[in-house]
Structures are given as structure tokens and as C-alpha cells.
Amino acid sequence: MSSVYWQRNLAICFFGSFINIVAMTLLLPFLPIYIEQLGVEGHAQIVQWSGIAYGATFLSAALVAPLWGRLADRYGSKQNLIRASLGMVVSMALIGLAQNVWQLVLLRFLVGLAGGYTSGSYVIVAAQTPKDRSAWALGTLASGIMAGSLVGPLIGGVLPAVLDIRSIFFLASACIFLNFLATCLFVREEKRVAPARTNSTSLPATDAGLSNNQRTVVFSMLATASLLMVANMSIEPIITVYVQQLVEAAGSVTFYAGLTMSAAALGSIISAPRLGKIADRIGGLKVVAASLALAGLLLIPQAFVSDIWQLIALRFYMGLALGGLLPCVTALIRHNVDDRSVGRMLGYSTSAQYAGQVLGPVAGGFFAGHIGIRSVFIATCVLLLGCALWIGQLSVQQRRKALCDKLPVDV
Incomplete structure (x- = not known):
């Protein structure tokens, strides 16, 4: 079932996903430098902790993705987007307060637990967009995500020259907070009728x-x-x-x-x-x-x-x-x-x-x-x-x- 608000939903999800991906990827160029500032010494230790800290987010995201999907089906995709954006606001700000590498890894793990805005955007855009426009809408959303992957490392490569690394995380958190407000105020999700339960749903x-x-x-x-x-x-x-x-x-x-x-x-x-x-x-x-x-x-x-x-x-x-x-x-x-x-x-x-x-x-x-x-x-x-x-x-x-x-x- 399509929604009369699908174009507005697409616009909010497009820019929201773009901002979230930028926030997730801008730390890549200076992650080893931040880890060194947190007290890790030696080339081997720095690169290993860089890999662990970066991978921690995706480990936790893999663990909770099915849970967020089920909750979105039950309570609605908009609530899932609000949860994800608010969780990113908090977790990104806390990363800027990390005092050692263990705290950084733990907070990166928290990012994965709290995130999921882009995957939630795919769900609401696919569900609320008219079928004859869904391919175009999903392609547009995907372009926003890829653009975020392009812009994020570029911004992350420039900002350390003008800002303290901790301040970069606070700035990213503030940008995601604007996304949180836009999602709360402007995304509209029409209720979907739950399909009848059949025996086929029990099949693997x-x-x-x-x-x-x-x-x-x-x-x-x-x-x-x-x-x-x-x-x-x-x-x-x-x-x-x-x-x-x-x-x-x-x-x-x-x-x-x-x-x-x-x-x-x-x-x-x-x-x-x-x-x-x-x-x-x-x-x-x-x-x-x-x-x-x-x-x-x-x-x-x-x-x-x-x-x-x-x-x-x-x-x-x-x-x-x-x-x-x-x-x-x-x-x-x-x-x-x-x-x-x-x-x-x-x-x-x-x-x-x-x-x-x-x-x-x-x-x-x-x-x-x-x-x-x-x-x-x-x-x-x-x-x-x-x-x-x-x-x-x-x-x-x-x-x-x-x-x-x-x-x-x-x-």
C-alpha cells in the first residue's frame, strides 16, 4: 500500500541516510591517529586496534538487525528510524569522550546496537512508495547512501586540520540530531494491514x-x-x-x-x-x-x-x-x-x-x-x-x- 507522503518520506530518508553514512565513515582517515592519542603505541598495535574498533560496529549490528526488523514490523518503521537516529546522536557524542581504546571499542559496539537508520529507510521507502515508482525511489535512496560513503572520508580527511578530533564527533552528533528532529516531525507512515497468518510462515x-x-x-x-x-x-x-x-x-x-x-x-x-x-x-x-x-x-x-x-x-x-x-x-x-x-x-x-x-x-x-x-x-x-x-x-x-x-x- 502506497502513502500520499511517500515523496516527503523519501526526501527525509535520503538526507538522513546520507548524514548517517557520512558520520559513520568520516572517522576512517583519522581512526588510527585517534587510537594513538588514546595511548596505543607501536605500529602493529595501532593497526590491530583500528581493525577491531572499526569492526565492532558491524558485529553488534549483525547481532541486533533481525530484532530491529521484527520490532519495525510490529510497531512501525518510523519508530525504528527515530530510535536509530537518537541512538546515533548519543553514541557518536560518547565516542568523543572516550579515554582509552577499550572505551572506544565499546562505544563503536554501541553504535552498531543503536544504529540501523539506512536499513530502516529502505523498509519504509519500499513499503510506502507506489509500486510503479519503487525502483526509482530505492535507487535514489541508494545513491544518497553511496554519496555519503564518498563524502564521509573526504570530510574526515580535512577536518582534523581545523578541528580537534573529539570535536569532530560532537559535530557529527549535532548533525544527526537535526536528522532525528526531521524524522520525528516530517516522516509520515500509514498503517499497514497485517497479513493473515498461514501455515506457510512456519516454513524455514x-x-x-x-x-x-x-x-x-x-x-x-x-x-x-x-x-x-x-x-x-x-x-x-x-x-x-x-x-x-x-x-x-x-x-x-x-x-x-x-x-x-x-x-x-x-x-x-x-x-x-x-x-x-x-x-x-x-x-x-x-x-x-x-x-x-x-x-x-x-x-x-x-x-x-x-x-x-x-x-x-x-x-x-x-x-x-x-x-x-x-x-x-x-x-x-x-x-x-x-x-x-x-x-x-x-x-x-x-x-x-x-x-x-x-x-x-x-x-x-x-x-x-x-x-x-x-x-x-x-x-x-x-x-x-x-x-x-x-x-x-x-x-x-x-x-x-x-x-x-x-x-x-x-x-
Whole structure:
């Protein structure tokens, strides 16, 4: 059922998601520096704590995402958005008051528990928008989220030169508070009629209407979503430390780190719709396999760059390669499950991504601290190429099966 307020809801959710993602990502360029200010010494310890602190948010988010989803179904999506925005206001301000690295990790964990504004925005926009405009509305919302991922590291790279790091967190909290007020005052949610309960709801989501072939594709995409986040997040938290080795001027490290992170986001924004169109034409599995392979190969020169601009260019090209992966993964899941299972399976996809966002920073910090930063790029390359080979084989199997299904039966 659509709402007469859907355009206003979309506008509020667009800017609200943008602000929340900016607040979540602006700390990336200066996170290792903040950890050092909190008393952590030594290169290995700094990169490891950077990975742990960054991954803590996604660990807690993965644990509570199903709970927030059920509560949103019961009490409404607007209440969920209000809860998430208010929780972010409090938790971001508290991060600016952290006195040691353990408190920082705990507060980053709290961010994941309290957050969920962007996922809640997807729910309310999808539910309240007319069906013939829902694809455009969700695409618009996604562009706001990706723009936040682009702008956040850029702002985080510039602000430490003009503001104390603790003040940056207070500023972010104040911006999210404006989002909280806008959500309370302007978002309107029309009540939905609860569907009648049937015996089918007791079926496990993975078995409801799925053939063996569909189940293979769905679980492969869930694993791909998780591995993609492992690959991306294993590198993001240590970019600043890597940039320190490439930039002579210490005062410009956070600026170049933010520029490096934003380059990948810009590449993804540019390529996502184009890769989606290609996937519609030639098949999603082919695009996923090719994108993973290209991204894996691009990681090799990143491990051996000698100039910051080489790293920025390569991160941009990697963003181009990876931009359409998550939309393709989502589309493949939707195409291989029935209507009763779509929401649950997409929820599992979100949980798989969160799991990757937890494992990636921790693994990247471990490799960087004990073996060296360049080893993170090589290990991630091997991971992506292995996944590309796996998805490529699956694509070949699916194509062979499709051809066999078309052959006449010899009777």
C-alpha cells in the first residue's frame, strides 16, 4: 500500500541516510591517529586496534538487525528510524569522550546496537512508495547512501586540520540530531494491514519454494556478499597507515587517506548502474565473476605502489570493478526465491555483509600488524580471485543446465 507522503518520506530518508553514512565513515582517515592519542603505541598495535574498533560496529549490528526488523514490523518503521537516529546522536557524542581504546571499542559496539537508520529507510521507502515508482525511489535512496560513503572520508580527511578530533564527533552528533528532529516531525507512515497468518510462515526461509539449483545460487550469493565485505573492509581501516608510508608531509596524511577512500566510492557510484544494465543483458553471475576477478588483479599493483596518486588511481579503478556487485547479488537472490522468502533472504544477505565487515577489519589488522601492510593486499587478491573462480564455475553450470532444460526429451 502506497502513502500520499511517500515523496516527503523519501526526501527525509535520503538526507538522513546520507548524514548517517557520512558520520559513520568520516572517522576512517583519522581512526588510527585517534587510537594513538588514546595511548596505543607501536605500529602493529595501532593497526590491530583500528581493525577491531572499526569492526565492532558491524558485529553488534549483525547481532541486533533481525530484532530491529521484527520490532519495525510490529510497531512501525518510523519508530525504528527515530530510535536509530537518537541512538546515533548519543553514541557518536560518547565516542568523543572516550579515554582509552577499550572505551572506544565499546562505544563503536554501541553504535552498531543503536544504529540501523539506512536499513530502516529502505523498509519504509519500499513499503510506502507506489509500486510503479519503487525502483526509482530505492535507487535514489541508494545513491544518497553511496554519496555519503564518498563524502564521509573526504570530510574526515580535512577536518582534523581545523578541528580537534573529539570535536569532530560532537559535530557529527549535532548533525544527526537535526536528522532525528526531521524524522520525528516530517516522516509520515500509514498503517499497514497485517497479513493473515498461514501455515506457510512456519516454513524455514531457506526451504520455502527453493529448488536445489536455486538454493545453490542463493547460498553462493550470500557467501559472495560476505567475502566482498571481507575483501573491502580488510583494507579500508589500514589505508591511513599505508598512506603514511607514501606521503612525506605528516599534516596531509588524513587528507590523502580520505581522498584514497573516496576514490573507491566514486568509482562505485559511476559503475553501479552500468554494471546493472550489463547484468540484465548477459546475466548476473557473469558480471559478478568478472568484477571479482578484475578487482583481485587490481589489488596486486596496490601492494607495490611508490606514490600516493598511484594508489588513488588504483582504488578508483577497483571501485569501478566492485560497484555493481552488491546490486547483482541482491538481484540474483530476489530472482531465485519466491515472494514469501524475499524479505528473509535479503535479511540474511545483510547479515552476511555485516559478518564480512566484522571479519575483514580484524583480519586486515592482524595481517598488517604481523606480516606487513602489503600482505593484506596480496591475501585479499587471493580471496577475490578464488571467489571469482567459484562463481565462474557456477555460471558455467547454470548455463549448461539451462541448455539441458531446453533440449527435447527423447521418448
